[in-house]
Amino acid sequence: MKLTLRVWRQKNADADGAMSTYEVDNISPDMSFLEMLDTLNEELILKGEEPVAFDHDCREGICGACSLVINGDAHGPERTTTCQLHMRSFEDGDTIDVEPWRAAAFPVIKDLVVDRSAFDRIIQAGGYVTAPTGSAPEAHATPVPKPDADFAFEHAECIGCGACVAACPNGAAMLFTSAKINHLNVLPQGAPERETRVLDMVAQMDEEGFGGCTLTGECATACPKGIPLMSITGMNKEWLRATRKAARK
Amino acid sequence: MARTVWDSTVGKKTVMAVSGLIMLLYLVVHMIGNLKIFFGAGEFNHYAHWLRTVGEPFMHYEWTLWLVRVVLVVAVVAHAVSAYQLSRRDIRARPSKYVHKKPRASYATRTMRWGGIILGLFIVWHVLDLTTGHVHSGGFETGKPYQNVVDTFSTWYGNVIYIVAMLAVGLHIRHGFWSAAQTLGVGSRTRDRALKTTANALALLLTAGFLAVPVGVMTGVVS
């Protein structure tokens, strides 16, 4: 396959960026999208040019590091992560646009690499159960109904890649935040911090400069792990419940 | 609590949802009232007069009406200010656009902001036209709403403005009702289809109900 790539190049956080055009040839349809970029980078290095910087690590769709907007879609045309996207999803001769996640809360570090530490701070605000090591009761002391356990798991699957933010026209982190709130709030272990968790995490999310939700559903469409849009509904419900409870105190 | 709600994106959306639902309720009543126009000038004008006497003798003349107006104004202002502030925030949260653009989401979703602005302007025109009469096309007469309505819909621009606004209302409600349900946390996987159907039905009924009046005037059923 022969392809034309238009890639966002930006020297560093302060520099202006622009799209640069590259031609790549001899691309195998079996290559992953990142292996195709590896090929480009090998050529660039030998030509004495700077290779394209992009985040990647596990390359098996679970670490959440890879983060490219391909032809306007977060993670590209298939519902998976960029690392699991293969070149057979494209046609010979295609022109492909590659851009970084774009959101005020995810500033570009270089080329296609962005700073997603805002997600870490949202988790730090309350995305945990306070269970210091050694304090745990016997695991079977509290049975968890299977539907609740499955519900928790479905939301715990979030890989924190940020595709939801990248796809959202408002740069909102609602799906990410709600996934963790739903995961922990449905479990008996998460119950004691149920209210503070949702209030603090939502406050931190706002603090980070993410946008609000207009329920366009773009986040859930882009999510490689299929976190449902209803997750946000669940968070809203938890937030209202917590706000009412706080008001009564 | 008020502070927490107002300062949070989730809280502000709640303000929008609640104020939106108040307005929606009003629209349903308003639309049904409008349809009385098809029963002739007498019944319509009588209905309009009754609106001013609701609650008597406990309430004084027009007190209930003013109460409703105050609630509505508060709802409109809260809805608009929240929408404005949230939109500002959303735009700031996504300062640079993608070079590669794709059409996104449903038509109703994408038109919420512009639709909202259109509706805001419409409300101003509508009040100046049929409540105060300042921009009325014919000879506006207080207490003669039937004639005033007929006058408005006898001009081409009156019809255009109204029809565009009512289509905007339909689209706004279609996304807004479902959206409000999600914001208030009453949506769920099992309820989603019912909520979406209700939203569509409300949008359709309100648009059709409101449009019946100008269509009636244009076709001469109402004159």
Place this chain on the structure above:
Amino acid sequence: MTSYTEYATGAPVVDTKAPAGPIHERWDKRRFEARLVNPANRRKHTVIVVGTGLAGGSAGATLAEQGYHVVQFCYQDSPRRAHSIAAQGGINAAKNYRNDGDSVHRLFYDTVKGGDFRARESNVHRLAQISVEIIDQCVAQGVPFAREYGGLLDTRSFGGVQVSRTFYARGQTGQQLLLGAYQALSRQIAAGNVEMHPRTEMLDLVVVDGRARGIVARDLITGKIDTYFADAVVLASGGYGNVFYLSTNAMNSNATAVWRAHRRGAYFANPCFTQIHPTCIPRTGDHQSKLTLMSESLRNDGRIWVPKAKGDDRPPHRIPEDERDYYLERIYPSFGNLVPRDIASRAAKNVCDEGRGVGPGGQGVYLDFADAIKRMGRKAVEAKYGNLFDMYQRITDEDPYEVPMRIYPAVHYTMGGLWVDYDLQTTVPGLFAIGEANFSDHGANRLGASALMQGLADGYFVLPATINDYLARHPHQGEVAPDHPAVQEVLAETEDRLNLLLSVDGDRTPDSFHRELGELMWEFCGMARSDSGLRKALERIPQIREEFWRRIKVPGTGEEFNQSLEKANRIVDYLELAELMCLDALHRTESCGGHFREESQTPDGEAARKDEEFSYAAAWEFTGTGEAPVLHKEDLVFEYVHPTQRSYA
């Protein structure tokens, strides 16, 4: 200068911390004997933790909960992305919830035997004891383990053991456990007890007056190289499987932290013990950057075969039943497709070497579900393996319901690592190694679902108990002066190394060297090793190293985000570590676990252990790049599980 293969044998290395006495009392005894640090004094102690995987994340969180000031590092943009996240299968624990005869002793026994009698009994027994607490801890954190309808935890049997002791969260157990540790760590970061440095990579260890007192690390965004000081340093930086270039490790997983620590005096134990996992998706071409594992559970229902005839390139459905060789079922009639990982991997290599491999390049064997689909129905197969089949289809574009899967072994885990004593302390006082970075618990072969158990045992329970003893014994170490000659020397060496990489300006990319080294290692130090092959590799590695320093090309500068520089610097260490791996493999003329020496086979081609000669852990001491290291043996004593030759026929 002596030849690299003419290593000297030094004094034996002895684990002085493991208490004597009945094995089930040793951990209690050690915890009681270990000195404690007064809670009020803990705040004054700083502990550096490198890595945020299961071991590092859990250790950082727990030490901070205890009151220590923790300074933690990871090269990823977030501590949540450490490669523990990719573990699929599950985590073992001797809970005996099934009442199927499991016990701490059975888990201990299975692990020692599975490790082919090259692990330390005391450590393994402690691991089995702690396994029970890990499940409690993780459940309390909200880890969504699979549950049954009654609301209790579900377990399954895994990796050929006869009890059902593996707890799991669908195919994402590693992810869920890691997020649990990450969240506990996040709580401590928010509380100000952990100072987290993401996108910061450790490049060297600072040893002052014989003690580990800090690290040199590079901020990967700005390129700034800095020193960080502490009272103790904990390495939780994972394994070194990426020496092979192609492995199931993450692309950026690397050996720099452990190798630099080794260069500063920490012994490196059993470097040749690497695990090759049998069920990975085969490579498709030279562009391949990494290999993807398919859960071992597939072998429960899939049948492995190759054509009987060499070079048979008919599509699989055109090969009649009597022209297929279900070689595992043929050679190992009683275990069949469920033989341990090392045996399944080697058998696949053998049939491919015979020219009977399938797929591109003949590097693959079929894993066929046709019979399973006939027997159980497509629906049942879908329910059991649906997500794995989807993953396979996404990567290969082949439908495994219609066409047999193709699989091939790939490097997956490294049992070797920094030598540690019972307290998990290396031979450098104050330097600890936990998780995959150390060597101790898995011997020569790791059992399925044991890596997660060991990482969390080390991080949540072992290290936080043992590090107290070290800190209590060295309470007043004083601040390290940044201008201390030892600090300045390490800093200068690091800067020089990076500057040299940038200045060569040759004509080969970092990846081209990494790939060349990987291919060499896979060929000669992979699934089967021989004296002549290892010697060939040992001859070639210094040549590659020399060529590397002559021809490497690293674009850009050191004062910016520069992924080529990061890569090149990691390859510098692979080029040295690879040599030690080959030497270790060469010196160990027995076969055991994942280490198979062609010269040491039973008459029917199975691994033959030589207990009289090799019942020891080989701990190597660094003497200089390319210089013969010194071998220190730690004798392994088996009081409870007596070595037998494994048999799966």
